[in-house]
Amino acid sequence: MxxxxxxxxxxxxxxxxxxxxxxxxxxxxxxxxxxxxxxxxxxxxxxxxxxxxxxxxxxxTKPYYTSSMTLMLANIRNEFIEDQLNKLSTMIGEGNYEVVADRLDISQASAQQIKEMKFSNLDQDRIEEDSVLTGSPFRIELSLYNRELFESMEPALTNYLENNRYFAKQKRIKQRQVESMISKLKGEISSIDSMKTNVGSPRGPVNGFVYGQPIDPTNLYKESILMYKEQVELEADLENLDNVEIVTGFVPKLLPTGPSxxxxxxxxxxxxxxxxxxxxxxxxxxxxxxxx
Structure with missing residues (x-):
C-alpha cells in the first residue's frame, strides 16, 4: 500500500x-x-x-538566366558522363574559368558568364539499386549571366563530352569498321553492276556461265538491291556515331530566373x-x- x-x-x-x-x-x-x-x-x-x-x-545582385537541355547517350554507362560533368561543375564552382574555357573551347570571358551547372539522370528512379544505368537520357541545367550564350553552350558541352579520350577512341574504331564495310560493299555493287551490263549488253561471244554457274539476271538485281540497302544502313550508322546527341536544347530566356x-x-x-x-x-x- x-x-x-x-x-x-x-x-x-x-x-x-x-x-x-x-x-x-x-x-x-x-x-x-x-x-x-x-x-x-x-x-x-x-x-x-x-x-x-x-x-x-x-x-x-547580378541577374542570371537558367535553362536546361536533354541529351541522349549511346551505349555508354551514365556514370562516366556524370564523372565528366561533376568535374566541370566543380571547376565552375571554384571559379577556375581558365580551365573551363579550355575544356569547353570557349573564351574565358564567356566562361565567366557561367553561374552554375547541375545535371541529373532522367531514368534514375526507374532502375533497381544494384543495376547499372546505361544509355539513358540526362538533363543539364545551366545558369548564365548572359542569356545570349545558351546557343553556343549546346555544342560546347556536347563536344566536351564527345572529346573524352575513351569515347573518342571507341568512336574512331567504330568509324573505321563502318567505312571499311561501306567501301567493300561499294566494290561488290560495282562488280555486280558490271556483270549486269555484260549480261544485258554482251560484247562478243557469251556462253551464259560465270565460274561454272549459269548467270541469272534476276538474282544479280536482287543481290545488288540487298547490298545497296546494307550500304545505306551503314551510311546512316556512320552519321549517328556520336556518343552524345541533343534531344532538346536550351530554351532562349527573355526574363531572368533570379534574383527574386x-x-x-x-x-x-x-x-x-x-x-x-x-x-x-x-x-x-x-x-x-x-x-x-
Missing amino acids: QQVDKDEIDVAEVFRNIGLFFNSIKKRIQYVFDVVLSHKLMIIGITALGLGVGYLTYSL LKRHLAIGVGLGFIVGVIVALNLAKKRRKLLS
Missing part, C-alpha cells in the same frame, strides 16, 4: 514539473510580447531598415524584425537591472 502511494506521489510530481515548465515558457513568451509592444516603434524602424537592405542586395525580389525583401524583413526584437530585449534587460 505504501508502495502504491509512493508511485502516485512520483507521478504527481512529474506532472507538476511539466506544468511548471510550460508555465515558464508561457511567461517568457508573454514577456517577449510585452517588450515588443513597448518598443514597437523601434522594431518597426529596424524592420524597415532590413527591408531597405534587402532591396539594396537585390539591386546589387520577393525573396530578398522577405529575408530583409525577417532579419530586421529579429534584430529589432533582440535590441528591444537587451534594452529591457538593462532597464530591469537599473531598476533593481
Whole structure:
C-alpha cells in the first residue's frame, strides 16, 4: 500500500514539473510580447531598415538566366558522363574559368558568364539499386549571366563530352569498321553492276556461265538491291556515331530566373524584425537591472 502511494506521489510530481515548465515558457513568451509592444516603434524602424537592405542586395545582385537541355547517350554507362560533368561543375564552382574555357573551347570571358551547372539522370528512379544505368537520357541545367550564350553552350558541352579520350577512341574504331564495310560493299555493287551490263549488253561471244554457274539476271538485281540497302544502313550508322546527341536544347530566356525580389525583401524583413526584437530585449534587460 505504501508502495502504491509512493508511485502516485512520483507521478504527481512529474506532472507538476511539466506544468511548471510550460508555465515558464508561457511567461517568457508573454514577456517577449510585452517588450515588443513597448518598443514597437523601434522594431518597426529596424524592420524597415532590413527591408531597405534587402532591396539594396537585390539591386546589387547580378541577374542570371537558367535553362536546361536533354541529351541522349549511346551505349555508354551514365556514370562516366556524370564523372565528366561533376568535374566541370566543380571547376565552375571554384571559379577556375581558365580551365573551363579550355575544356569547353570557349573564351574565358564567356566562361565567366557561367553561374552554375547541375545535371541529373532522367531514368534514375526507374532502375533497381544494384543495376547499372546505361544509355539513358540526362538533363543539364545551366545558369548564365548572359542569356545570349545558351546557343553556343549546346555544342560546347556536347563536344566536351564527345572529346573524352575513351569515347573518342571507341568512336574512331567504330568509324573505321563502318567505312571499311561501306567501301567493300561499294566494290561488290560495282562488280555486280558490271556483270549486269555484260549480261544485258554482251560484247562478243557469251556462253551464259560465270565460274561454272549459269548467270541469272534476276538474282544479280536482287543481290545488288540487298547490298545497296546494307550500304545505306551503314551510311546512316556512320552519321549517328556520336556518343552524345541533343534531344532538346536550351530554351532562349527573355526574363531572368533570379534574383527574386520577393525573396530578398522577405529575408530583409525577417532579419530586421529579429534584430529589432533582440535590441528591444537587451534594452529591457538593462532597464530591469537599473531598476533593481
